[in-house]
Amino acid sequence: xxxxxxxxxxxxxxxxxxxxxxxxxxxxxxxxxxxxxxxxxxxxxxxxxxxxxxxxxxxxxxxxxxxxxxxxxxxxxxxxxxxxxxxxxxxxxxxxxxxxxxxxxx
Amino acid sequence: xxxxxxxxxxxxxxxxxxxxxxxxxxxxxxxxxxxxxxxxxxxxxxxxxxxxxxxxxxxxxxxxxxxxxxxxxxxxxxxxxxxxxxxxxxxxxxxxxxxxxxxxxxxxxxxxxxxxxxxxxxxxxxxxxxxxxxxxxxxxxxxxxxxxxxxxxxxxxxxxxxxxxxxxxxxxxxxxxxxxxxx
Numbered sequence: 001x002x003x004x005x006x007x008x009x010x011x012x013x014x015x016x017x018x019x020x021x022x023x024x025x026x027x028x029x030x031x032x033x034x035x036x037x038x039x040x041x042x043x044x045x046x047x048x049x050x051x052x053x054x055x056x057x058x059x060x061x062x063x064x065x066x067x068x069x070x071x072x073x074x075x076x077x078x079x080x081x082x083x084x085x086x087x088x089x090x091x092x093x094x095x096x097x098x099x100x101x102x103x104x105x106x
Numbered sequence: 107x108x109x110x111x112x113x114x115x116x117x118x119x120x121x122x123x124x125x126x127x128x129x130x131x132x133x134x135x136x137x138x139x140x141x142x143x144x145x146x147x148x149x150x151x152x153x154x155x156x157x158x159x160x161x162x163x164x165x166x167x168x169x170x171x172x173x174x175x176x177x178x179x180x181x182x183x184x185x186x187x188x189x190x191x192x193x194x195x196x197x198x199x200x201x202x203x204x205x206x207x208x209x210x211x212x213x214x215x216x217x218x219x220x221x222x223x224x225x226x227x228x229x230x231x232x233x234x235x236x237x238x239x240x241x242x243x244x245x246x247x248x249x250x251x252x253x254x255x256x257x258x259x260x261x262x263x264x265x266x267x268x269x270x271x272x273x274x275x276x277x278x279x280x281x282x283x284x285x286x287x288x289x
Contacts, residue, residue: 006216008175008176009160009161009162009175009176009245010183011244011245011246012160012234013232013246014232014233016154016247017232017246048232050224060245060247060252061175061245061246062174062176062178062245063175064175
């Protein structure tokens, strides 16, 4: 069971109150972009064993989207942060690096 | 003019706690960013309370204002005063960007009362009642549907959508069956 803290309302919500929205920090390639870029934007997703950044929606609560960093192997949650963030906050990245020294960055 | 009716005609169930459907109750959804300076005056004019802090509900007699999300507030007031409150909100907000909607007929409200009210709700919601603070409004789910709860007058007020009123009443009354108390 995953428990994520919603950064908007501060509720420690368990998995069934949330809806998963797939991988976070995707860079969009829209109309006019190269075919390979568009294809990878549409279909290519990371599937790591280890640190993963995901989008979640607090669907039964405040209804806001947020981002979470967790380990797919141990379900350890490193942290959550608002969706209006282009990349994981530096302190969160440092925390993950300290816990998983072989992590190669997001 | 038709008479407003609550979804279940004020149904009631008495188990180890009592479950009763209350209403019709006036409810207004007010959406505006928390930094809009007219917001405090609008909430004051509609229900006479301060702007609720994060996850809080401020109760003022038969009126209340609750924090639903960073830009959404729930105002509870007597059913027949909604129109006046809507007008007061429009005046107070002026040109500030906001949305106020009368959702009185879109909701169902239950009261769960009794010494073991927490136990009846605990069985249905993924909420840690031990850490629920006084005056906290918790939005979550009751079994399969969205619901919000807060503690008031020694019991809990449960709010859900009107379309699932019968389902939620069934859940609550089953959860309150005599003999099904938690140890």
